[in-house]
Amino acid sequence: MEIFKYMETYDYEQLVFCQDKTSGLKAIIAIHDTTLGPALGGTRMWTYASEEAAIEDALRLAKGMTYKNAAAGLNLGGGKTVIIGDPRKDKNEAMFRAFGRYIQGLNGRYITAEDVGTTVADMDLIHQETNFVTGISPEFGSSGNPSPVTAFGVYKGIKAAAKEAFGSDSLEGKTIAVQGVGNVAYTLCEHLHREGASLIVTDINKESVNRAVEAFNAKAVDPDDIYEVECDIYAPCALGATINDETIPLLKAKVVAGAANNQLKESRHGDVLREKGIVYAPDFVINAGGVMNIADELNGYNKERALKKVETIYDNLMKVFDIAKRDNIGTHVAAERMAEERIQTIKQSRSQFLLNGQHILRNKQ
Numbered sequence: 001m002e003i004f005k006y007m008e009t010y011d012y013e014q015l016v017f018c019q020d021k022t023s024g025l026k027a028i029i030a031i032h033d034t035t036l037g038p039a040l041g042g043t044r045m046w047t048y049a050s051e052e053a054a055i056e057d058a059l060r061l062a063k064g065m066t067y068k069n070a071a072a073g074l075n076l077g078g079g080k081t082v083i084i085g086d087p088r089k090d091k092n093e094a095m096f097r098a099f100g101r102y103i104q105g106l107n108g109r110y111i112t113a114e115d116v117g118t119t120v121a122d123m124d125l126i127h128q129e130t131n132f133v134t135g136i137s138p139e140f141g142s143s144g145n146p147s148p149v150t151a152f153g154v155y156k157g158i159k160a161a162a163k164e165a166f167g168s169d170s171l172e173g174k175t176i177a178v179q180g181v182g183n184v185a186y187t188l189c190e191h192l193h194r195e196g197a198s199l200i201v202t203d204i205n206k207e208s209v210n211r212a213v214e215a216f217n218a219k220a221v222d223p224d225d226i227y228e229v230e231c232d233i234y235a236p237c238a239l240g241a242t243i244n245d246e247t248i249p250l251l252k253a254k255v256v257a258g259a260a261n262n263q264l265k266e267s268r269h270g271d272v273l274r275e276k277g278i279v280y281a282p283d284f285v286i287n288a289g290g291v292m293n294i295a296d297e298l299n300g301y302n303k304e305r306a307l308k309k310v311e312t313i314y315d316n317l318m319k320v321f322d323i324a325k326r327d328n329i330g331t332h333v334a335a336e337r338m339a340e341e342r343i344q345t346i347k348q349s350r351s352q353f354l355l356n357g358q359h360i361l362r363n364k365q
């Protein structure tokens with residue numbers, strides 16, 4: 001991989017490699033774009049097949065955060081970290097504290113939070129070394145684990161996508177197939193079950209599946225079978241790239257709407273969904289609830305205000321669906337257009353020179 005070429009092509013600002021031999025920390029912080037504000041994005045810990053795969057994941061996820069934060073109307077840029085390692089075996093206190101010091105060294109250009117493989121307890125360790133971390137324990141005035149709020153936003157987004165596909169946003173009697181019943185999807189299933197949807201679930205972790213089967217009377221299927229089940233809505237809530245050439249021909253659903261980041265393997269897969277008449281709720285619009293929630297911490301956390309903001313995901317998706325119809329494009333392109341337009345407009349409106357935050361014509365004493 002030619003890193004600078006890749007960064008230039010997709011306009012990345014900075015890539016930071018963090019190494020600490022004592023704790024075993026190997027982390028990559030990718031900062032994509034800080035036009036709107038500091039780069040906010042979670043830290044993923046995962047066993048990557050290669051260093052190149054980890055770098056690529058950090059870069060792809062960071063760019064997704066730029067779009068997510070912009071489309072959500074937040075004054076935040078996009079960034080993400082990946083830590084190379086097994087979250088079940090390789091974590092230790094020194095690792096997250098060393099990582100916290102690297103974040104502190106960026107002096108506010110990057111703010112972190114949870115992602116796949118990291119928890120509130122990990123964020124608390126990072127917080128011992130830096131304040132540029134969110135999603136820490138509520139006793140520090142923080143909002144805690146963002147996953148339940150992400151789930152609430154995804155639930156609202158599924159309703160918006162149902163309105164677009166079926167003419168009504170009621171999920172009563174709808175069959176929804178959920179891939180991965182982890183932190184976000186378990187709470188999502190609670191909302192869907194409460195509204196009267198029938199659930200089909202899968203996970204590579206048997207315990208997670210059993211929990212959902214018991215709590216929500218869900219039907220369980222094997223991981224490879226989830227794409228072809230008879231359902232109205234398919235909700236990918238595990239990892240990325242599951243919408244691809246192999247899976248799209250299998251889908252029976254009329255809607256794809258779920259929590260996972262980077263659901264489309266390639267952008268063209270959004271066009272294939274459109275050709276098949278499937279309504280796709282772009283991932284970075286529907287799954288912005290967590291980031292909206294932790295962004296509220298930057299103003300002093302207020303749960304009611306945060307949840308009100310998360311409800312805007314419904315309208316944001318409706319806007320995306322309207323742009324897609326108006327411009328005769330896929331919803332994935334419409335969502336990117338919406339985010340890019342906001343970034344460009346704000347960039348333009350902030351282009352005048354300022355001296356230390358003051359206007360240049362201000363008299364200096």
Ligand SMILES: NC(=O)c1ccc[n+]([C@@H]2O[C@H](COP(=O)([O-])OP(=O)(O)OC[C@H]3O[C@@H](n4cnc5c(N)ncnc54)[C@H](O)[C@@H]3O)[C@@H](O)[C@H]2O)c1
Pocket residue numbers: 114115116117146147148150179180181182183184185202203204205208223237238239240259260261287288290291
């Ligand atoms: N946590 C958040 O607030 C948040 C916010 C926005 C986006 N997301 C995204 O949502 C997705 C889920 O996040 P999470 O926090 O719930 O993570 P999680 O790790 O708690 O849940 C993911 C689940 O998917 C399962 N899984 C992995 N590969 C699978 C496969 N091939 N088939 C079936 N199941 C599989 C895992 O066993 C796990 O139970 C991720 O893509 C994450 O980036 C999360």
Ligand SMILES: CC(C)C[C@H](N)C(=O)O
Pocket residue numbers: 040041042068112113114115116146261287288290291294
């Ligand atoms: C900042 C966090 C809530 C990030 C979250 N994991 C996301 O992808 O949106």
